[in-house]
Amino acid sequence: MVVELVVDRVVAGGAGLAQLDGLKVFVPFSAPKDRVRARLTVRKKDYAVAEVVEVLEPSPIRTAPQCPLYGDCGGCQLQHISYDGQLVVKKLIVNDSLQRLGRVFTPVRNITGETRPWRYRNKTQYPVAGGRRPSIGFFRRQTHDLVDVPECLLHPESFDKVRALMLELMLQTGETAYNEKNHSGNVRHLVLRAPDADADSGMVATVVTRTRHLAGPIAEGLAAHPSVAGVVHNINPNQTNRIMGAESQSLSGEANLRFRVLGKDLRCSAGSFFQVNTGQAEALCRKVLKHAAPEGTENVLDLYSGVGMISLVLADFVRSVTGVEQYRPAVRDAEFNAAVNSNQNTRFVRADVDSVADSLGDFDIVVLDPPRKGCSPETLRAIAGLRPGRIIYVSCNPATLARDLKVLGAMGFQASLIEPVDMFPQTAHVEVVARIEPAA
Template structure:
């Protein structure tokens, strides 16, 4: 006998990290995705723990005035977006509240959080998309269903350029006749793992991630015939698991590199090197970093987790010496080439783990931190506390780890200033404080 999950009526008080609405039921927090603050909803409990529960929205009984119809028919199923049902101003308000909440709750910090800086475009802003490939009642190319590794063939996607959809379709059409090529994560068989598309606004590359060095000639021909695809690159990842890229990348067709312009600098970016997916808002963040460094002439600025050198080169005119540290050899090679393009003779780039600041880069009186989502290591925080640079500018992609790290830096004697969130990802629960 199957017992139906109970349905409950709830009033959503606010939206929390991850994008779900939060309500209370019998003293427990209940998290309900796809809701808005102030709404009364009917929801079905799908997970019940001692101190919290998760529910699936069944009906909005009293909608928020900030609710709108989502543009994408797959919203709520595809895991890419969480906020399409909220008007833009409400998305920004919610994201500001999420940042402030993380600072208070995790960092025990009562800091001023400025209004979120909106993106110029709420749609089609992404310069990169990564599609998963697999078998889900047949071969599929698309995005993961929320909370699963099932694949939904999302097309069109309203967050990236339309030409990406055409490349996805070309790959999916080929895969229909070559299902054995689709990667199966559970037993590490099949060959085609992911299809990634990247554009700098002028050129678009298709990055085909495979398990072996073999690549289908027919797939290459179909992608090459897709309007808007200028180059094809293969990345080989022979390791099991869901990591997208492996250590080997090789060009298959056309010129593989992309070139972005940021803060008046040309930045060459290799196919697997990191670059912000919202180019317009990357410009905003660069301007904020320069503003936080002020008009002072610095002796040395250290840019830790520097990637292809975007921040280091953007501030190279503010210092006698700029040093970038990055663990990816591909990104370091790009950064050195970008310094040559910029004529920035005072910029140098070192390959190394920024979490353990290399001693040979010399003392710095200003530091830029732009770590991955896991934030800054305790070892680096201790090193910074001992080195005492005059200023630290922290660029974060996760409010929770930012709050943790600011609290730890505070214990070394630093005092956090203002926090300026930037909406890098409209329609999603992510922001960059």
């Protein structure tokens, strides 16, 4: 059925939202104030989904997408909206999530945008599929089928070249691609990371395989590429959606990335987390520092500390920082980084935050930067029990931030400031820094 709709706003996930006789209709790839003809593709009791057939009147913030595969490839959701428009849309997504899901009405500040909204990513994880006729691309939207993307406009051009080289090497060596349906074949992912999206060198290429085997000429061929500083082999024998397995070995050259953020030299091993946008990671750290507002005497607990980026930036301005991180190589990176940057007032604990958050001492400031799923209520209770003067919550998922703020609210802590940072232009993802304080 084709209907006419006027889109009201864009919601979490990036779809436009319209009403049809009181029914909510989600319209992917639409923009606020678009008038569209759209085909209903899903109809449920309390919502429907429709795809745009024709734009009758375009939104004032509509623009032509730059990627020819936009809409087909699952990577981007907002290329049809101008970058300034995306910043407004994302601020409203954060506002909407916090109010609707968390009953948090703290005004959301303007989002800190990226001056370079294309080719900003320092990391790309390509799935590999196709058995004996391998292809390396991105997942087609809402599927696990591959789209061949010869050029992605979100990452450095050198990544496209190394991807093409990898495909050539697989064809030359007869190395098979993984088949996730029957858990056969070998090469599962090619993960490319560089210090910065501008960097034409220092790239670490990680080849993830199901078995322990990887044809020798693949590592040699990748290592010979001028942008590649090192090749790592990761083995993931499990039938899982997780990309990396537990075991990695360096096959050639440098096994670690080197990032530089606010004057800190940061080593990051191939499997450790680092923000995918190096420039905006700096903006994020500035916000954390500003909103933590240390006076020099504070003891800080940095939960989910990764390779220590936020810990070390704060360490110069406080008495001590204790970081907690469960991934052992990241803890080793953080310790190395503390030594290299002469931050002797830091310690890093390898542990699950859920089991230690309330047992590491007294803290004036707690910083937390959990994965997308946010925190457990027990962890939030443990943090509240520390009675910190400030909590700085860095979130990459406004929905779980909203849920966690609601839990903290019930424990006497309220968000006094909410400030989004755009780490992920052209996509619906958004990072948020929240300052949370004991309610007056």
